Amino acid sequence: MDVLIVGGGMAGGMLAAALGDSGLRVTVLDAAPEPVMPEGPPHPRVSALTEASQRMLTQVGAWAQLPAARVQAYQRMQVWDGDGTGEVTFDAGSVQAEALGWIVENDALVAALYRARPANVQWLSRTRTQAIRRQGEHWQVTLEDGRVLSAPLLIGADGARSRVRDAAGIPAPVQDTGHVAIVGSLRSAMPHDGCARQRFLTSGPLALLPLSGDGQDCSLVWSLWPREAERLMALAPEAFEAALTQASDACLGALSFQGARQVIPIRTLHASDYVRPGLALIGDAAHVVHPLAGQGINLGLLDAAVLAEEMQRSLSRGLPAWHAAALNRYQRRRWGHNALMLRALSGIKALFEANALELRWARNTGMRWVNRLVPVKQLLAREALGRQGDLPRLARK
Ligand SMILES: Cc1cc2nc3c(=O)[nH]c(=O)nc-3n(C[C@H](O)[C@H](O)[C@H](O)COP(=O)(O)OP(=O)(O)OC[C@H]3O[C@@H](n4cnc5c(N)ncnc54)[C@H](O)[C@@H]3O)c2cc1C
Known part of the structure; x- marks a missing residue:
């Protein structure tokens, strides 16, 4: 060998x-x-x-x-601020690319x-x-x-x-980043249209990554302070989903979990x-x-x-x-x-x-x-x- x-x-x-x-x-x-x-x-x-x-x-x-x-594949990327006053969108077409990236399990x-x-x-x-x-x-x-x-x-x-x-x-x-991530697979009320979305909240970024299927599945990576994650994880599933939908600015309408949500430390x-x-x-x-x-x-x-x-x-x-x-x-x-x-x-x-x-x-x-x-x-x-x-x-x- x-x-x-x-x-x-x-x-x-x-x-x-x-x-x-x-x-x-x-x-x-x-x-x-x-x-x-x-x-x-x-x-x-x-x-x-x-x-x-x-x-x-x-x-x-x-x-x-x-x-x-x-x-x-995702052709668009939307990044915006928790205050709702700053936003950047990217488009694959503007750089003559087939896609900006791909989400793969x-x-x-x-x-x-x-x-x-x-x-x-x-x-x-x-x-x-x-x-x-x-x-x-x-x-x-x-x-x-x-x-x-x-x-x-x-x-x-x-x-x-x-x-x-x-x-x-x-x-x-x-190095401890002071963040943990809540991850899970989601169903959204509205289609993702091949767009990767990320909202920057003061407590950390919330990303909704589009998944294949019928266009209404996404993957959640919500980085946030551990005490905030603890508070959210203690909520009943419906209350958690309501808080998540609100934190995402309802950009894809109501969000619901498919399967378990998981907390991962970020170091x-x-x-x-x-x-x-x-x-x-x-x-x-x-x-x-x-x-x-x-x-x-x-x-x-x-x-x-x-x-x-x-x-x-x-x-x-x-x-x-x-x-x-x-x-x-x-x-x-x-x-x-x-x-x-x-x-x-x-x-x-x-x-x-x-x-x-x-x-x-x-x-x-x-x-x-x-x-x-x-x-x-x-x-x-x-x-x-x-x-x-x-x-x-x-x-x-
Ligand atoms: C919430 C979250 C979201 C992320 N999102 C992205 C993203 O969108 N894009 C991106 O590029 N990256 C992302 N990452 C990072 C990405 O997941 C990691 O960089 C990646 O998994 C690292 O791969 P690796 O092969 O180096 O290590 P690992 O995936 O950790 O693989 C290590 C392998 O080694 C084996 N192993 C370990 N110890 C032993 C041993 N003693 N004997 C035999 N086998 C052993 C394990 O079984 C495992 O298969 C994310 C990370 C997190 C936490």
């Missing part, structure tokens, strides 16, 4: 798929059962994917594995990556690590069932509480380094950002694609894929980019929480101003699409 990827989530699955024609022997291991494509009503954990992510997933053959019923994306895994990838489900250590030039992973795996390159794609990161001794201080972290000799971190193992701009896994997919590109570059020069130069180039290309996103998101959060009158005035005037200035809006929409630069070159299917 050449590469051992701990974590077969969206980031780990993407790296495995992107190493398709590398000639490397790759093993993915994950504690979860074998991924299966979900059926029936939508699962509440979804991700808004950028055009850049959609293109990378297409290149590795995973996009084609997603059934149309699990994907919803996380489980469906993992299943699509699993289905698209190339022949050189072995995927071990229901397999959990117990101990990880450096042994000479290799990393050695002891599994809970006692088996021992060893590889010259170990990838930590094992999420926010990464054991790989801990084993490598890479610090990643956790951020950024690993001080992404690499060690023979080891790299990707996705949430390397960084966790606030979900308010739906960027988390978009950053994680780019990590995976850039790392795969650097590994392939190293191989093409006759060097091992895990050569220090390749890993360091990966770190240089991704760390600063992700740090910038973490800072930008905490700035946006602070701005919308601001109570000072002059800050609120500046924010709301700014939103109205941006909404009228077509070139600025086009620039922001391109950022949202992930069109910041050239995409990594990936194995084509």
